Amino acid sequence: xNSVASKRLFQEYKHLTTDPPDGITAGPVxxxxxxxxxxxxxxxxxTPYEGGVFPAxxxxxxxxxxxxxxxxxxxxxxxxxxxPNGVVCISILHPPGDDPNHYEQASERWSPIQxxxxxxxxxxxxxxxxxxxxxxxxxxxxMWRERRQEFEKRVxxxxxxxxxx
Amino acid sequence: xxxxxxxxxxxxxxxxxLDGAALRVTKTPPVTRKRKLDTASLSATSQPPPxxxxxxxxxTHKDSIAQVEAALPATxxxxxxxxxxxxxxxxxxxxxxxxxxxxxxxxxxxxxxxxDVELEDYQDDDSAFETHAKQKPKRKAFEVEYKVYSxxxxxxxxxxxxxxxxxxLEQPTEQTAILLRFGRWNKERLIExxxxxxxxxxxxxxxxxxxxSNPPRIEAIDGFMCDICCEDTPGLQSxxxxxxxxxxVDCYRQYLAQKVREEGEAARxxxxxxxxxxxxxxxxxxxxxxxxxxxxxxxxxxxxxVDDKESLKWCPAPNCVYAVECGVKKRELAKIVxxxxxxxxxxxxxxxTQADHQPCPCSLVKRWMKKCEDDSETAxxxxxxxxxxxxxHSTIEKNGGCNxxxxxxxxxxxxxxxxxxxxxxxxxxxxxxxxxxxSGSEARTEQAKSRQSLERYLHYYxxxxxxxxxxxxxxxxxxxxxKKMTLLQSxxxxxxxxxxxxxxxxxxxxxxxxxxxxxxxxxxYLARNSQTEMFEDNQKDLEMAVENLSEMFEKSTDQLAGLxxxxxxxTSYCMRRRVILLDDTAKKLKEDVWEFNVELA
Numbered sequence: 001x002n003s004v005a006s007k008r009l010f011q012e013y014k015h016l017t018t019d020p021p022d023g024i025t026a027g028p029v030x031x032x033x034x035x036x037x038x039x040x041x042x043x044x045x046x047t048p049y050e051g052g053v054f055p056a057x058x059x060x061x062x063x064x065x066x067x068x069x070x071x072x073x074x075x076x077x078x079x080x081x082x083x084p085n086g087v088v089c090i091s092i093l094h095p096p097g098d099d100p101n102h103y104e105q106a107s108e109r110w111s112p113i114q115x116x117x118x119x120x121x122x123x124x125x126x127x128x129x130x131x132x133x134x135x136x137x138x139x140x141x142x143m144w145r146e147r148r149q150e151f152e153k154r155v156x157x158x159x160x161x162x163x164x165x
Numbered sequence: 166x167x168x169x170x171x172x173x174x175x176x177x178x179x180x181x182x183l184d185g186a187a188l189r190v191t192k193t194p195p196v197t198r199k200r201k202l203d204t205a206s207l208s209a210t211s212q213p214p215p216x217x218x219x220x221x222x223x224x225t226h227k228d229s230i231a232q233v234e235a236a237l238p239a240t241x242x243x244x245x246x247x248x249x250x251x252x253x254x255x256x257x258x259x260x261x262x263x264x265x266x267x268x269x270x271x272x273x274x275x276x277x278x279x280x281d282v283e284l285e286d287y288q289d290d291d292s293a294f295e296t297h298a299k300q301k302p303k304r305k306a307f308e309v310e311y312k313v314y315s316x317x318x319x320x321x322x323x324x325x326x327x328x329x330x331x332x333x334l335e336q337p338t339e340q341t342a343i344l345l346r347f348g349r350w351n352k353e354r355l356i357e358x359x360x361x362x363x364x365x366x367x368x369x370x371x372x373x374x375x376x377x378s379n380p381p382r383i384e385a386i387d388g389f390m391c392d393i394c395c396e397d398t399p400g401l402q403s404x405x406x407x408x409x410x411x412x413x414v415d416c417y418r419q420y421l422a423q424k425v426r427e428e429g430e431a432a433r434x435x436x437x438x439x440x441x442x443x444x445x446x447x448x449x450x451x452x453x454x455x456x457x458x459x460x461x462x463x464x465x466x467x468x469x470x471v472d473d474k475e476s477l478k479w480c481p482a483p484n485c486v487y488a489v490e491c492g493v494k495k496r497e498l499a500k501i502v503x504x505x506x507x508x509x510x511x512x513x514x515x516x517x518t519q520a521d522h523q524p525c526p527c528s529l530v531k532r533w534m535k536k537c538e539d540d541s542e543t544a545x546x547x548x549x550x551x552x553x554x555x556x557x558h559s560t561i562e563k564n565g566g567c568n569x570x571x572x573x574x575x576x577x578x579x580x581x582x583x584x585x586x587x588x589x590x591x592x593x594x595x596x597x598x599x600x601x602x603x604s605g606s607e608a609r610t611e612q613a614k615s616r617q618s619l620e621r622y623l624h625y626y627x628x629x630x631x632x633x634x635x636x637x638x639x640x641x642x643x644x645x646x647x648k649k650m651t652l653l654q655s656x657x658x659x660x661x662x663x664x665x666x667x668x669x670x671x672x673x674x675x676x677x678x679x680x681x682x683x684x685x686x687x688x689x690y691l692a693r694n695s696q697t698e699m700f701e702d703n704q705k706d707l708e709m710a711v712e713n714l715s716e717m718f719e720k721s722t723d724q725l726a727g728l729x730x731x732x733x734x735x736t737s738y739c740m741r742r743r744v745i746l747l748d749d750t751a752k753k754l755k756e757d758v759w760e761f762n763v764e765l766a
Binding site for chain 2 (some may be wrong): 004010011013065066096111113142
């Protein structure tokens, strides 16, 4: 099992370095351990997150690709679908089978034919378009829904601070 | 001679009970009957001379047969004959049946020598009822037509339809099955669409054009690498459907097992390829997975068949395999409460698959359950612990000792004790010991008014909850009933069939409490008018009957034998009251007579 996961992760890494999608870089933190990756995601253009770079950590289970990895932002990111501790809440990262939240379709959740690349692309579009129906950060979701201007202001300030400006 | 005399006597009584005295008549018999029974049980237990014993066993034996017949099938049938009449006649039939019951018991008490003859008379009367009922085999207003199917029946039904359509469309059966599932088993529409645009339908259903030729199979292809596990060993077995998305057999199996076992999908499992809409057919599945999974797969396929058909529903009871077919449509649910009973004896509503909730329509049930979930405890607490500001009606909880309250919202100052304005309490605080200060009493009336709706809800909720609770307790007793029945058999020398009345009584109690419970939810949403009063009368009668029977049920085993006749009597009376209430409510629901204080969605 372990070899399947390593093999597949190595393939994905190879693919991501040869043909990386726009605004995303990702790879193992240490070449000896393929199960912990670091990814950098650029804030999507035309959103308050524009200009920011958000580092995140991906941890893969031993039975990858049957089970999805977990993803956690390492810096502060004020977003309805990111828990205050940085853990990302997105359907593609939820294991297949029983749906604990009872609203996601099986096709939206993790399956072995998904990939790290698809996860990162999904997260990027999630940053651009939050889903306030199932917020991980309730305060952020309320602010996003009710006081959009304040929300955007706060996000921009965070981005600027993270860049050391 | 005696027979005709007796029958005549009974018939003569009937019209006399039609007048206003009927109700009063019904009130007195229980007392006398009870007294008679007390003496009867006394004579049976305290001093057991051979004569009464013989009498008791003889009468009860004969009687149990007569009564089982009278209590069960004859009850609804008697009422069927009343169907066309108005409620006055309903009363009459009840009153007459009460008298019938009274005479039954009196025959047991006093008709020692000739009880056999008299009981035979009853049997004759019953058969007279039956023949009378046969002429009018009409359904009650609260009953619906339905049919229960076993899994085999459902499979046969499916196979028949697939075969029919397959012949018409000239497609293999697997493909036809997929097509039918895609069209949600609406044959006519599917055939029409198929004839209009064959390619489009096939495409949408996830079937390629060239399905019949070149069937897919498991094979090893040179230079193949599985996209899931990245395995590329030469000779790796792989599989792809006509869409060409190829994966190694292990990953394919893993995927299908996940879908079938964990996600419970069957009819609409798609190709694992990204964005591919092709549906996996039975043949591919059989080729790939192990037999334990195929069983589950076929079970799930059957499930989707039932789920897809509006007129079919699974029985919601745990582990029940039957499905029920009923023609009642969703839009009719405001007019009818379609209760059906499965082969497994579970009664449920076909509309919402909740446990039987007659006479309350589905939409009210939903509303009520939601309200209870949200409100009942909160309302109880508010009612017990808070008062309202006399000026702005904000709900206020007192959290300090001082009675000088200042409303946070409107800054109104008032006294917690008398609800009057604080200014009237002057400088010395304990002025409110004087009764009936004007502003205080006004505030209190005001308060009472605003609390009324809360109290109204709690009134209905408490009764609803009480019946639910009581039904549970009655059920506990029911579980003990079997023990009681064996005890009774050994202690009184009754046979198995003779103690069945206990089970009948217990089941009647369950059923009536279930009905009563929902009458309170129903009544909560009823607007007040004369119809409501009639409903409440019916409700009251049923409730009284149920309470009487319930009380009897708690008696000790040695008393139960003596109470048999009375219990049988009360059981059948309960059931009759229930039928009357349900029938009346259902009829008025159908005819749109009820006025509700909410919209029936």
